[in-house]
Amino acid sequence: xxxxxxxxxxxxxxxxxxxxxxxxxxxxxxxxxxxxxxxxxxxxxxxxxxxxxxxxxxxxxxxxxxxxxxxxxxxxxxxxxxxxxxxxxxxxxxxxxxxxxxxxxxxxxxxxxxxxxxxxxxxxxxxxxxxxxxxxxxxxxxxxxxxxxxxxxxxxxxxxxxxxxxxxxxxxxxxxxxxxxxxxxxxxxxxxxxxxxxxxxxxxxxxxxxxxxxxxxxxxxxxxxxxxxxxxxxxxxxxxxxxxxxxxxxxxxxxxxxx
Amino acid sequence: xxxxxxxxxxxxxxxxxxxxxxxxxxxxxxxxxxxxxxxxxxxxxxxxxxxxxxxxxxxxxxxxxxxxxxxxxxxxxxxxxxxxxxxxxxxxxxxxxxxxxxxxxxxxxxxxxxxxxxxxxxxxxxxxxxxxxxxxxxxxxxxxxxxxxxxxxxxxxxxxxxxxxxxxxxxxxxxxxxxxxxxxxxxxxxxxxxxxxxxxxxxxxxxxxxxxxxxxxxxxxxxxxxxxxxxxxxxxxxxxxxxxxxxxxxxxxxxxxxxxxxxxxxxxxxxxxxxx
Numbered sequence: 001x002x003x004x005x006x007x008x009x010x011x012x013x014x015x016x017x018x019x020x021x022x023x024x025x026x027x028x029x030x031x032x033x034x035x036x037x038x039x040x041x042x043x044x045x046x047x048x049x050x051x052x053x054x055x056x057x058x059x060x061x062x063x064x065x066x067x068x069x070x071x072x073x074x075x076x077x078x079x080x081x082x083x084x085x086x087x088x089x090x091x092x093x094x095x096x097x098x099x100x101x102x103x104x105x106x107x108x109x110x111x112x113x114x115x116x117x118x119x120x121x122x123x124x125x126x127x128x129x130x131x132x133x134x135x136x137x138x139x140x141x142x143x144x145x146x147x148x149x150x151x152x153x154x155x156x157x158x159x160x161x162x163x164x165x166x167x168x169x170x171x172x173x174x175x176x177x178x179x180x181x182x183x184x185x186x187x188x189x190x191x192x193x194x195x196x197x198x199x200x201x202x203x204x205x206x207x208x209x210x211x212x213x214x215x216x217x218x219x220x221x222x223x224x225x226x227x228x229x230x231x232x233x234x235x236x237x238x239x240x241x242x243x244x245x246x247x248x249x250x251x252x253x254x255x256x257x258x259x
Numbered sequence: 260x261x262x263x264x265x266x267x268x269x270x271x272x273x274x275x276x277x278x279x280x281x282x283x284x285x286x287x288x289x290x291x292x293x294x295x296x297x298x299x300x301x302x303x304x305x306x307x308x309x310x311x312x313x314x315x316x317x318x319x320x321x322x323x324x325x326x327x328x329x330x331x332x333x334x335x336x337x338x339x340x341x342x343x344x345x346x347x348x349x350x351x352x353x354x355x356x357x358x359x360x361x362x363x364x365x366x367x368x369x370x371x372x373x374x375x376x377x378x379x380x381x382x383x384x385x386x387x388x389x390x391x392x393x394x395x396x397x398x399x400x401x402x403x404x405x406x407x408x409x410x411x412x413x414x415x416x417x418x419x420x421x422x423x424x425x426x427x428x429x430x431x432x433x434x435x436x437x438x439x440x441x442x443x444x445x446x447x448x449x450x451x452x453x454x455x456x457x458x459x460x461x462x463x464x465x466x467x468x469x470x471x472x473x474x475x476x477x478x479x480x481x482x483x484x485x486x487x488x489x490x491x492x493x494x495x496x497x498x499x500x501x502x503x504x505x506x507x508x509x510x511x512x513x514x515x516x517x518x519x520x521x522x523x524x525x526x527x528x529x530x531x532x533x534x535x
Binding site for chain 1: 321346350354
């Protein structure tokens with residue numbers, strides 16, 4: 001009986017939090033629309049969210065591309081198909097790993113920072129102070145971060161894919177002696193701008209939307225104590241990661257014919 | 260004890276008043292029929308033991324919390340229920356938070372300029388002059404480029420005060436303005452509260468549990484406990500009151516109507532000593 005009651009309690013908490021998150025999203029979208037004429041605020045957040053995440057993206061992309069090239073080469077060479085290594089790396093990155101990995105890194109680096117920042121603003125009454133100064137935090141704090149997150153995500157995903165492809169080239173050409181022309185031309189022939197590149201961009205926009213929504217909601221909803229902010233930051237990373245991977249399956253199935 | 264609708268000898272037109280106000284957080288009832296009036300142009304000090312709802316009252320008056328029942332008025336009008344109305348009302352208010360609540364990513368100058376930039380279309384030169392005037396008044400013009408993390412507690416409160424008054428509010432709410440301050444900083448804050456009231460005619464509501472400091476600047480004092488007003492009057496009346504509840508608080512006595520112990524089961528029973 002206790003188990004049923006506990007399950008019911010958790011169910012109610014989940015549904016009420018989901019409802020609160022949807023309401024928050026509506027207010028955040030409204031706040032975003034109202035802050036679009038404040039370019040300076042959005043640019044500041046683009047720097048904090050996007051530019052400061054670039055180093056993680058570049059380093060990760062380089063290593064991921066190099067590992068993909070290593071693994072790909074060892075498999076392809078068995079079928080004498082190593083000339084397709086560039087295509088394999090590019091497709092993996094543009095279709096899947098670019099959007100997914102950049103979103104996971106974005107959640108870990110920028111998302112956790114944003115949740116902690118907003119949670120601490122709440123704990124130190126900065127948001128309450130804004131309200132008392134008749135300044136809507138949804139417009140001043142949440143809106144610019146929401147817009148910046150959605151803009152930054154596809155750019156970071158594109159950067160990750162580009163750097164990974166370069167990393168793959170370094171291994172393919174430098175370690176295995178694959179001809180540069182073969183590596184690049186296989187990509188030119190095999191990568192479709194709509195089916196592959198555009199779908200990858202759509203994925204990264206969707207992931208950006210999901211991550212920034214979770215991130216900002218968790219910060220805004222955090223219990224205003226040090227423990228509450230810590231828990232909210234953890235929830236941001238865990239929930240965002242699961243949401244990215246789950247929605248990736250759905251998007252991939254929709255885009256590439258699973259349904 | 261029911262306070263009068265109009266505070267005697269102070270004002271016939273209170274700037275804010277609460278009538279039979281009830282409020283509860285999810286698991287705890289805070290106000291059970293609160294009645295009080297804030298006289299216009301005066302300093303009203305609301306005192307009471309920790310957890311009696313002093314800061315909650317400021318939350319209700321600022322529209323950040325919503326009462327379950329009862330009436331709360333500001334400027335003769337009931338508090339608005341919609342956001343637009345609330346923001347319009349808050350433009351007539353300023354608030355000094357207990358921990359100053361300065362925006363940590365802005366320096367002192369930008370913190371004070373924040374309400375001006377958000378609420379007005381004033382030219383940059385005028386904003387600069389207004390901000391410097393406010394900072395000069397609180398004695399921190401020279402600290403304009405410092406970040407909040409570089410300020411002491413007293414300096415943070417003064418910057419926060421400069422920010423609260425920069426738009427010229429009718430009412431300023433001070434939430435525990437003396438907590439954690441050294442005697443000099445406390446004296447400076449007391450002087451500023453008094454000066455703002457006498458020089459600019461701003462109505463002040465000060466929430467504190469510091470009896471000496473509160474009474475030294477108050478025109479009128481309310482004492483809250485157990486969800487309602489348990490005493491009120493001018494400071495002299497409060498200091499000389501024979502009411503045991505008022506006496507206990509004013510003299511800081513551990514024993515009296517306000518219990519020292521949080522409600523609990525029998526002590527011996529809890530220890531297991533009552534068992535045979």
